[in-house]
Structure formats: structure tokens, C-alpha cells
Amino acid sequence: MSLSDRKRRILKAIVDEYIENAEPVGSKIIAARSRLDVSPATIRNEMSELEELGYLEQPHISAGRIPSTAGYRLYVNELMQNYALSVSEAEAINMALRTQMLELEKMLREFGSLVSRLTNYTTYTLMPGGSSESVKKFDVFLADSQTAIAVIVTSSGLLKNKRIKLCSPADDSEISAVANLLNTYFTNRTLDDISLSLIKRASFEAGHLAPLVTEIASFAGEVLDSTREGDVYLDGISSILRHPEYRDPEKAQELLTYLTDKKGILRHTHEHFSQDSSPGGIRFSIGTENSDEPLRDAGIVYGTYDLGKNLQGVIGIVGPRRMDYAKVAANLNYFITGFNKLLKDSFFNE
Amino acid sequence: MSLSDRKRRILKAIVDEYIENAEPVGSKIIAARSRLDVSPATIRNEMSELEELGYLEQPHISAGRIPSTAGYRLYVNELMQNYALSVSEAEAINMALRTQMLELEKMLREFGSLVSRLTNYTTYTLMPGGSSESVKKFDVFLADSQTAIAVIVTSSGLLKNKRIKLCSPADDSEISAVANLLNTYFTNRTLDDISLSLIKRASFEAGHLAPLVTEIASFAGEVLDSTREGDVYLDGISSILRHPEYRDPEKAQELLTYLTDKKGILRHTHEHFSQDSSPGGIRFSIGTENSDEPLRDAGIVYGTYDLGKNLQGVIGIVGPRRMDYAKVAANLNYFITGFNKLLKDSFFNE
DNA sequence: TTTAGCACTCAACGCCCCCGAGTGCTAATT
DNA sequence: AATTAGCACTCGGGGGCGTTGAGTGCTAAA
Numbered sequence: 001m002s003l004s005d006r007k008r009r010i011l012k013a014i015v016d017e018y019i020e021n022a023e024p025v026g027s028k029i030i031a032a033r034s035r036l037d038v039s040p041a042t043i044r045n046e047m048s049e050l051e052e053l054g055y056l057e058q059p060h061i062s063a064g065r066i067p068s069t070a071g072y073r074l075y076v077n078e079l080m081q082n083y084a085l086s087v088s089e090a091e092a093i094n095m096a097l098r099t100q101m102l103e104l105e106k107m108l109r110e111f112g113s114l115v116s117r118l119t120n121y122t123t124y125t126l127m128p129g130g131s132s133e134s135v136k137k138f139d140v141f142l143a144d145s146q147t148a149i150a151v152i153v154t155s156s157g158l159l160k161n162k163r164i165k166l167c168s169p170a171d172d173s174e175i176s177a178v179a180n181l182l183n184t185y186f187t188n189r190t191l192d193d194i195s196l197s198l199i200k201r202a203s204f205e206a207g208h209l210a211p212l213v214t215e216i217a218s219f220a221g222e223v224l225d226s227t228r229e230g231d232v233y234l235d236g237i238s239s240i241l242r243h244p245e246y247r248d249p250e251k252a253q254e255l256l257t258y259l260t261d262k263k264g265i266l267r268h269t270h271e272h273f274s275q276d277s278s279p280g281g282i283r284f285s286i287g288t289e290n291s292d293e294p295l296r297d298a299g300i301v302y303g304t305y306d307l308g309k310n311l312q313g314v315i316g317i318v319g320p321r322r323m324d325y326a327k328v329a330a331n332l333n334y335f336i337t338g339f340n341k342l343l344k345d346s347f348f349n350e
Numbered sequence: 351m352s353l354s355d356r357k358r359r360i361l362k363a364i365v366d367e368y369i370e371n372a373e374p375v376g377s378k379i380i381a382a383r384s385r386l387d388v389s390p391a392t393i394r395n396e397m398s399e400l401e402e403l404g405y406l407e408q409p410h411i412s413a414g415r416i417p418s419t420a421g422y423r424l425y426v427n428e429l430m431q432n433y434a435l436s437v438s439e440a441e442a443i444n445m446a447l448r449t450q451m452l453e454l455e456k457m458l459r460e461f462g463s464l465v466s467r468l469t470n471y472t473t474y475t476l477m478p479g480g481s482s483e484s485v486k487k488f489d490v491f492l493a494d495s496q497t498a499i500a501v502i503v504t505s506s507g508l509l510k511n512k513r514i515k516l517c518s519p520a521d522d523s524e525i526s527a528v529a530n531l532l533n534t535y536f537t538n539r540t541l542d543d544i545s546l547s548l549i550k551r552a553s554f555e556a557g558h559l560a561p562l563v564t565e566i567a568s569f570a571g572e573v574l575d576s577t578r579e580g581d582v583y584l585d586g587i588s589s590i591l592r593h594p595e596y597r598d599p600e601k602a603q604e605l606l607t608y609l610t611d612k613k614g615i616l617r618h619t620h621e622h623f624s625q626d627s628s629p630g631g632i633r634f635s636i637g638t639e640n641s642d643e644p645l646r647d648a649g650i651v652y653g654t655y656d657l658g659k660n661l662q663g664v665i666g667i668v669g670p671r672r673m674d675y676a677k678v679a680a681n682l683n684y685f686i687t688g689f690n691k692l693l694k695d696s697f698f699n700e
Numbered sequence: 701t702t703t704a705g706c707a708c709t710c711a712a713c714g715c716c717c718c719c720g721a722g723t724g725c726t727a728a729t730t
Numbered sequence: 731a732a733t734t735a736g737c738a739c740t741c742g743g744g745g746g747c748g749t750t751g752a753g754t755g756c757t758a759a760a
Contacts, residue, residue, distance in 0.1 A: 026722050039734050044723070062722055062741045139491045143503045151501050151511060153493045159511045161501060237587060238606035241599045249591045249599065256588035376753050389703050394754070412710045412753055703760075713750080722740085729734075 003053075003074075009034060010046050011055055012079040015067045019324050022244045024064035069287035069321070072299070076284045076325045083330035089118055090334060097338045104157065104307075109233055111315070111335055116236020119328050121319035122259065126269060127230040128156055128311040134190050135220050138182040140212075145169050150216045152223055155188075156311045160223045164215050168208050178209050182216060191224040229270075230313070232262040245297060245320040258294035259318065268292050269314050272302070282329045282336075287321040299323045303336040305343060353403075353424075359384060360396050361405055362429040365417045369674050372594045374414035419637035419671070422649070426634045426675045433676035435684055439468055443681070447688045454507065454657075459583055461665070461685055466586020469678050471669035472609065476619060478506055478661040479580030484540045485570050488532040490562075495519050500566045502573055505538075506661045510573045514565050518558050528559050532566060541574040579620075580663070582612040595647060595670040608644035609668065618642050619664050622652070632679045632686075637671040649673045653686040655693060 003011070013034040017025045027040040027047060036043075047065055050056045055071035058064075067075065085093075096107075096114050108125040116123045132155075139151040146169065151161040185202040186194060199217045203210035237256065246252040258264050272285050283302045290296055301317045315336070317328050353361070363384040367375045377393040380386075386393075397415055400406045405421040408414075417425065435443075446457075446464050458475040466473045482505075489501040496519060501511045535552040536544060549567045553560040587606065596602040608614050622635050635650045651667045665686070667678050 024722090028722080040722095041724095041734050041736095042732085045733090048724075058723090060741065062720095062739085064722065137491070137493050137499075139489060139499070139501070141487070141489045141501075143487050143507075149487075149489070149501065149503060149509065151489070151491075151499065153499060157493075157513065159499065159513060161509045161511055163507065163509060237610055238603050241603040241606065247599050249597050249602065252599065252602075253588050253591040256591065260587055374753090378753080390753095391703050391705095391755095392701085395702090398755075408754090410710065412708085412751095414753065701760100703758100705757085705759095707754105707756090709752105709754075711750105711752095713748105715747085715749100717744105717746090719742105719744085721742095724739085725737090727734100727736085730732085 006036065007046055007050060008079060009036060010043060011050055011067070011071060012075065014047075014056065014065065015071060015075045015079070018066050019322055022322060024059055024066050026064035029064075066322075069289055072286045072321065072325070073284075073289070076286070076329075080326040083324075083326040085330055085334055089331060092118065093331070093335050093338065097335070097342060104313075105233075107339070108313075108315070109235065111339070112233055112235035115315075115317060115331060115335070116239055118331055119317065119319075119324070120236075120239050120242055121317050121323060121328060122237055122239050123235045124259065124265060124316050124318065125233045125235075126266065126314040126316070127158075127227070127232075128307050128313040132190060132311075133158075133224050133227045134188050134193075135186055135224070137187060138179055138216070138220075140175050140179040140182065140216065142170070142172060142175055148175060148212060150219060152220055154223065154227060156227070156307050158223070158227060160219075162216075162219050164212060164219075166209075167211055170209055170212075174209060178206055178212055178216075181205055181213060182220075186217060186220055191221060191228070194221055194224075229266055232266055234259055234262075239319075243320045243322075245322065251297070254294045255298065255318075258292070264292055264294070265316070268295065269302070269316060272300075273304075273312075273314070282333050284325060284329075297321050299325065301325060301328045301332055303332045305336060305339050307343060356386065357396055357400060358424075358429060359386060360393060361400055361417070361421060362425065364397075364406065364415065365421060365425045365429070368416050369672050372672060374409055374416050376414035379414075416672075419639055422636045422671065422675070423634075423639070426636070426679075430676045430679075433674075433680040435680055439681060440684060442468065443685050443688065447685070447692055454663075455583075457689070458663075458665070459585065461689070462583055462585035465665075465667060465681060465685070466589060468681055469667065469669075469674070470586075470589050470592055471667050471673060471678065472587055472589050473585045474609065474615060474666045474668065475583045475585075476616065476664040476666070477508075477577070477580040477582075478657050478663040479578055479620075482540060482660060483508075483574050483577045484538050484543075485536055485574070487537060488529055488566070488570075490525050490529040490532065490566065492520070492522060492525055498525060498562060500569060502570055504573065504577065506577070506657050508573070508577060510569075512566075512569050514562060514569075516559075517561055520559055520562075524559060528556055528562055528566075531555055531563060532570075536567060536570055541571060541578070544571055544574075579616055582616055584609055584612075589669075593670045593672075595672065601647070604644045605648065605668075608642065614642055614644070615666070618645065619652070619666060622650075623654075623662075623664070632683050634675060634679075647671050649675065651675060651678045651682055653682040655686060655689050657693060 010030060013030050014025050017029060027043040030043050031038065031040040047056060051065060055068055055074060056065040057068045059066060092114060096110055112123040112125050134155045135152055136155050137153040141149055143149050146166050148164045148166055149161060150164060153159055181202055185198060199214060202217065203213040206213040240246050240252055240255060285300045287299065288296050297320065299319055299321045303315045305313045307313065317332060360380060363380050364375050367379060377390040377397060380393050381388065381390040397406060401415060405418055405424060406415040407418045409416060442464060446460055462473040462475050484505045485502055486505045487503040491499055493499050496516050498514045498516055499511060500514060503509055531552055535548060549564060553563040556563040590596050590602055590605060633652045637649065638646050640646055647670065649669055649671045653665045655663045657663065667682060
């Protein structure tokens with residue numbers, strides 16, 4: 001059975017009110033604010049039913065009510081109205097998109113800090129992960145007679161480099177031979193395809209530069225391995241302390257530690273996306289829906305960006321459970337849409 | 351006039367005690383703990399004189415005393431005894447050093463997180479800055495027919511790369527010609543030496559790949575520009591909330607915002623090093639000695655690492671004013687010493 | 701010069717009480 | 731049957747108040 005229209009309007013009003021003021025909301029306020037023209041008593045009856053249905057909870061008997069996780073869930077799924085981006089918000093995002101930096105990392109950072117400022121929540125960005133990643137191209141050259149630089153371009157467009165000290169001196173032609181060798185042996189192979197015996201064979205061909213080949217090959221392995229789970233950037237950390245629900249330093253520290261640790265949020269995000277496989281768009285993960293303890297009073301809004309070839313990155317915005325889902329979703333959605341278009345145009349022209 | 355030996359011992363005892371317990375210390379405790387064999391009354395007299403001299407302050411009349419900034423200063427300069435690293439501390443640092451990562455950035459991050467864990471304070475690392483930086487070597491190669499990758503090695507050993515989309519297709523030989531061109535025109539030049547007319551001349555020679563040359567040249571400019579002030583990494587942010595002086599969320603947020611903003615801490619560090627030009631080693635900057643408001647209740651312990659050619663990086667450890675200077679200094683010093691040795695061996699073999 | 705003794709100060713704590721917002725229930729009204 | 735006015739009840743929060751105890755400064759004796 002679905003809720004009566006009036007119950008829905010009341011619930012929405014309560015969530016809106018609570019999101020704004022962070023204080024349990026009572027029947028009187030709802031009666032006054034919502035254009036329902038009924039008395040507080042009626043609202044009270046409805047509220048008590050909404051509580052029975054699990055959408056509201058009471059912090060203590062003589063206080064107003066606050067939305068439960070289920071209440072927020074209904075709110076984000078059906079009740080909340082589209083937040084209209086202000087001109088300045090849209091403009092800021094457009095600006096960030098226009099800057100057209102071709103480095104994925106930098107763009108993500110830039111956007112993270114932008115959204116944190118716009119919304120007052122903490123942002124994290126996940127680089128895409130997946131085991132289908134492979135090396136697209138190797139390059140090796142000399143920085144000086146004793147130092148080689150190896151550069152790796154992965155299939156998803158990631159760039160990584162490493163400085164390697166040579167045991168025995170080499171000249172340019174030797175080094176470019178090594179680069180060729182690497183390109184023939186190791187390109188277009190996923191991590192699982194790079195076996196020890198392959199490395200052995202390749203380095204055998206390299207003569208006195210065998211150690212260099214081995215080292216670069218294992219560097220490639222590292223890079224591919226690290227892309228498996230992706231990397232995390234955080235921004236707007238100090239926003240956490242702005243919200244009254246994190247007034248308690250213990251609570252704040254718990255969340256902060258969890259977020260800066262990166263492992264937890266990484267696992268959690270993967271988990272969320274593996275079970276909620278609804279198509280693109282904005283998703284939410286609210287309060288007790290989160291299995292990780294530090295997030296059980298928090299809310300997360302997710303968006304995904306697409307790098308082709310099944311590679312997906314995630315942007316997440318973390319706040320208290322009582323966060324302004326509508327506003328955050330609108331901002332994130334606006335950015336993600338533009339970002340995905342940009343990515344399609346500039347990264348993958350195949 | 352310098353302080354009597356007894357006053358110094360009392361002051362030291364007070365600082366030690368306060369560092370450990372974060373509570374104003376009274377005469378009784380000092381009489382009991384310090385091996386001075388005098389009565390609390392005597393201590394009281396001494397304390398009241400120490401207060402008059404500006405080394406102690408009283409939070410309120412009926413409480414014990416806490417060290418003032420001047421008190422801490424005297425403590426770190428003359429009183430504190432060497433903290434002996436525990437075996438596990440030394441071992442952890444050795445381990446980090448042995449990992450021998452040749453990427454400066456990664457090493458710094460690794461150490462930052464290590465020290466944060468060891469000491470429970472927040473760590474930041476500054477990449478070296480200076481306007482004497484130049485490009486040591488360019489490399490350009492094709493990732494695919496429409497995308498070029500440019501790699502820059504700077505004189506201090508920094509590695510940066512960028513993906514560049516081509517307007518017109520090019521083949522390998524054309525690209526390596528571009529690389530040669532860049533190397534002849536732009537290597538060993540500081541930012542100030544790279545003029546617009548130089549860029550114009552170089553790109554003129556590049557024919558239809560002129561846009562590529564211009565873009566890489568300006569990328570080089572960006573890189574050199576960014577090395578001017580260096581980059582900041584933070585670690586152990588959540589430690590801030592562990593200390594009772596930051597129980598107040600407002601205070602914590604102030605410091606957190608200041609630190610994550612990076613501009614402030616960067617400027618502050620430069621400022622500190624420009625006026626305190628004592629030779630290497632560990633330095634301190636305590637409480638009100640800091641001109642920036644958010645740091646006036648904080649303490650910082652600095653160490654510098656050396657990249658040759660007047661390039662210096664800084665590692666800073668931030669905590670409450672009542673931080674364990676001895677312990678932090680010992681850890682930092684141990685690391686810095688080893689790190690500098692390592693840097694000398696592996697980065698600069700000229 | 702040191703110290704015992706003592707009066708004094710004041711933050712912190714616990715206690716109590718009151719206030720008021722908000723509830724649930726009941727009975728009257730529509 | 732739904733709504734609402736009225737009312738008793740609950741309970742967290744805040745203010746006032748006295749107590750406690752750690753710590754001080756001063757004085758006078760050792």
C-alpha cells in the first residue's frame with residue numbers, strides 16, 4: 001500500500017524542515033508551513049502513523065520527529081523536488097568544465113574542491129578501477145647517463161612514470177631498444193597476463209640492461225595493480241565539523257579517520273555499486289543503509305563518470321544523514337553530465 | 351641574567367608534566383615528581399617568579415600553571431632532554447627509508463603517514479621550491495595516432511607528464527623531431543628564461559606541429575611555475591581532533607581549514623625559513639610566535655631535506671602548542687638524517 | 701631561605717526546579 | 731468518519747545555587 005498524498009506531503013515537509021534546521025520538527029511548524037490547512041492535531045495523528053510505518057523517529061518522547069533512514073530514502077526516491085541550480089552554481093561548474101584540463105586527476109581534484117565549496121560537504125573521487133586495464137604504451141628515455149625514465153600509458157589513459165637508476169651506463173639507442181622490447185612483450189596485457197616467465201624472457205633479450213627491463217615490467221605490474229581498486233582524493237574535509245551532528249569530536253574523528261584512510265570508503269563504494277546496479281545517474285546511500293559503522297549517521301550521494309571500456313569512476317559526496325540531497329544531487333548531476341560529454345570528446349576518439 | 355638551575359628544573363618539570371597530561375600543573379605535583387626535595391611552598395614561590403618572568407601563565411587564579419610560548423621556547427632550546435627513539439620507532443623509519451622508492455613524492459607521503467601514526471600529530475610535506483628550477487629533459491611520444499604524451503624531467507628530478515590531443519595526425523619520426531626541438535630550445539632554462547619569442551621561434555620550426563610545441567612549452571612553463579612555491583601534502587589530519595585543545599569544533603575547524611587550504615601553511619613556512627636562517631637541523635615555531643591566527647595555539651616542528659642546488663624541501667609536524675616536542679624532534683631528526691643521505695646517494699650523482 | 705599553616709579564590713560538579721515545546725488521548729464538532 | 735480543541739503528561743535544557751577541592755598567596759616560624 002502506498003502512502004496517502006497528505007502523508008507524503010507531510011513527510012516531505014518534515015524532511016525539508018529538518019534538513020534546513022537540524023532540529024526535530026513538531027506538528028505546529030508543519031501545520032503552519034505546509035499549505036495543508038489542517039490543525040496541528042491532525043498533523044500529529046499523521047505523524048504518529050508515519051512513525052509507525054517507519055518513516056519517522058523520535059529522539060525523545062517530548063520532542064518533535066526526525067526522518068528515519070527509510071524516510072530519507074522515500075524522500076530522495078519520490079518526494080524531493082528538483083533543486084534548481086542557481087546561475088552562479090551552474091556558472092562555476094561550467095567554468096571548471098571549460099578549463100579543459102586533459103589530466104583526469106586534476107579535473108577531478110578541481111571539481112572536488114569546487115563542489116565542497118558549493119555544498120559544504122566533503123567530496124571524494126575515485127579513479128576508475130578494474131582488472132581489464134592494460135598497458136597501452138611504454139616509453140623509456142635517459143634523464144642523464146645513469147638514470148632512465150620509464151613512462152607508462154594505460155588503456156584507460158592513465159599516465160605514470162618512474163625514475164630508475166641504472167647499474168651499468170647505457171646510451172640512447174640501447175634504451176630505445178629496451179622500449180621496443182617492452183612494447184612488444186607487455187602492451188595490451190592485463191595484470192593477469194603478465195607472468196614471471198614472460199618477464200624472464202623479455203629481460204633475457206635485453207642483455208646487460210636486463211635489470212632495467214625487469215624493473216620496468218614490475219613497475220607496470222604495480223601500476224596495473226593499483227588501478228585495480230583505483231585511487232581516492234578527498235576534498236572539503238573541514239566541512240565535516242560544520243554540521244551540528246558532528247559537534248562531538250569523537251564522532252567527527254571517527255568519520256574523518258574513516259575517510260582519510262581511503263581503504264574503507266573504497267571498499268564501501270565498490271560494495272554499493274555491486275549491489276545497486278541501476279543504470280547511470282545519481283544514487284544515494286543513506287544512514288543505516290551503509291554497512292560501515294562510521295557512515296551510519298552519514299549520507300552519501302554518488303555519481304559515476306565513464307571512461308569507456310567498462311571503466312567507471314565514482315564521485316561521492318559525504319555529509320550528515322541530514323544532508324541537502326536535492327541540492328547536492330542537482331550539482332553533481334549537472335557536473336557529471338557535462339563531464340561525461342567532455343570525456344567522450346577528448347579522451348576516447350576510437 | 352639567566353635562570354637559576356632550580357628554576358630551570360622546575361620549568362622543565364612543568365612543561366613535561368603539562369605535555370603529558372594537558373592539565374594545569376600545581377606546586378604539589380612538581381614537589382612530588384621533581385627530585386628537588388623542597389616543599390610545595392618553595393615551588394610556589396619559584397613558580398610565581400617564573401610567571402613574572404613570562405615563562406608560565408595561569409588559566410585562572412585557582413588553577414595550576416601552564417607554560418607560555420616563551421616557556422616552551424626555553425624548553426625546546428635548552429631544557430628538553432633527548433628523546434630516545436624506541437626500537438620500533440627507529441625500525442619503522444628505517445623500513446620506510448629502505449623501501450627506496452625513487453619517487454620523491456611517494457617517499458614523502460609514506461613518511462608523512464608514518465610519522466603521523468608514530469606521533470599522533472598532523473604532518474605536512476613541502477616539495478622544494480625555488481625559481482632556479484629548469485627543465486632537464488623533454489620526451490614526447492605517441493599514445494595513439496591522435497594523442498601525444500609529453501614528459502618533462504626537471505633539474506631537481508621532478509617528473510611531470512601531460513596528454514595532448516593533436517590537431518593533425520603525426521607519425522613517430524615527426525614526434526621525435528619535436529622532442530629534439532624542445533630539448534634544444536628549452537632545456538636548462540629557468541622560467542624567466544623562457545620567453546614568448548623563444549616559444550614562437552621554436553614552434554615556427556615545427557611546421558604543422560607548431561601547436562604541439564607551443565602547448566608543451568607552456569606546459570613546461572606551468573610545471574616550472576608550480577615548482578616555484580612547491581606542493582603540499584597533508585597526512586594524519588584526524589589526529590587534530592584527538593587533542594583536548596581541539597575539543598571545540600570551531601577551533602578544530604579553523605586549524606583544519608587552514609591546513610587543508612595549503613596556501614597559508616605554504617606562505618607561513620616560507621616566512622619562517624626566511625627569517626630563521628639557522629643552519630640545518632630541527633626548528634620549532636611555537637604558539638604566538640606564529641603570525642597566522644589559526645596557528646597561535648599550535649606548535650610546529652620543522653625539518654628540511656636537501657635536493658642539492660639550493661633546493662630545500664620542508665617537512666612540518668603540527669600539533670597543539672602543548673605537543674611532545676622532544677619526541678617529535680627525535681623522530682623527525684632521525685628520518686631527515688637518513689633521508690638526506692639517501693637523497694644524496696640516489697638522486698644526485700653529479 | 702625554606703616551610704608550615706591558613707585564609708582565600710574560583711572552576712567544576714551535582715542538584716533541583718522550572719519552563720516550554722511537543723506529545724497522545726479524549727471528547728466535541730463538522 | 732474525519733477533524734479539531736482541550737488538556738494532562740513527558741522530559742530535555744537551562745538557570746540558579748551550594749558544595750567541593752585543588753591551588754594560590756601571604757605570613758610567621760624554623
